[in-house]
């Protein structure tokens with residue numbers, strides 16, 4: 113598990129521009145791990161429904177900012193709006209930004225250079241690609257620091273992301289591939305869990321049991337890779353008896369192209385992130 117956050121981190125007020133799915137997952141994860149108190153989170157979202165869902169997930173005491181500028185007046189500002197709305201939403205936030213406020217963007221595709229062009233010159237800026245399992249402390253995030261980010265600010269971002277899962281610093285050009293793999297990846301795995309359960313039902317299991325077995329099989333297999341450090345192929349071979357059931361099932365996966373489908377899903381999502389970045 114990640115190291116606990118240090119005391120100064122927990123004193124930082126974080127503004128959020130947008131309080132939707134990903135903002136909620138991060139903020140609830142920070143509160144859950146003790147990194148932030150709900151009252152340190154100041155969110156601006158024009159949607160009442162989004163803010164209500166945010167409060168329900170993160171905890172009573174989160175502050176609803178009356179304007180984007182108010183949220184931007186915190187010590188750091190998380191940009192958690194859709195990439196398509198950035199140009200429209202950012203000017204309202206800029207009024208509240210102080211020159212030293214760290215801006216942390218989770219916008220898919222939108223580059224540091226594009227964001228810098230929409231912010232005051234020299235504003236410290238970090239681009240992050242998190243994923244929704246941050247909500248339960250099992251996120252997978254990567255981040256790239258913009259020019260002018262102080263070492264302490266970089267360390268703060270690393271701590272912020274490590275508190276809710278795995279975090280890695282990468283060169284910015286890799287972030288679109290990160291988006292295709294871990295940003296979008298939870299959705300691929302949910303599909304796999306659902307399909308495994310459907311298979312169980314087709315093979316005769318009651319739905320509830322099939323869903324439980326599918327979930328624990330995926331979680332257990334991931335934990336095996338993590339804890340043994342073995343290559344997945346080695347672990348797969350250990351399940352596959354000669355002329356047994358597994359090799360018969362794996363044959364179907366190969367024939368129907370599961371491996372190629374997953375590779376193409378990641379590559380296509382990464383390309384879509386690049387397209388979003390081109391506007």
Ligand SMILES: NC(=O)C1=CN([C@@H]2O[C@H](COP(=O)(O)OP(=O)(O)OC[C@H]3O[C@@H](n4cnc5c(N)ncnc54)[C@H](O)[C@@H]3O)[C@@H](O)[C@H]2O)C=CC1
Nearest residue numbers: 130132133134157159162192193194195201218219220242
């Ligand atoms: N959902 C995910 O799994 C991930 C999403 N992201 C990124 O996170 C960002 C947000 O995505 P989601 O949370 O999925 O979207 P979402 O639609 O759930 O949340 C966006 C929120 O922004 C609000 N909003 C719209 N206009 C606004 C404005 N002018 N000022 C403030 N808030 C405004 C909307 O009401 C909405 O609640 C996107 O840029 C996406 O690329 C990154 C990683 C994973």
Ligand SMILES: O=C(O)[C@@H]1CCC=N1
Nearest residue numbers: 220291294295296297
């Ligand atoms: O689907 C999307 O565009 C966002 C970015 C990564 C996950 N969700």
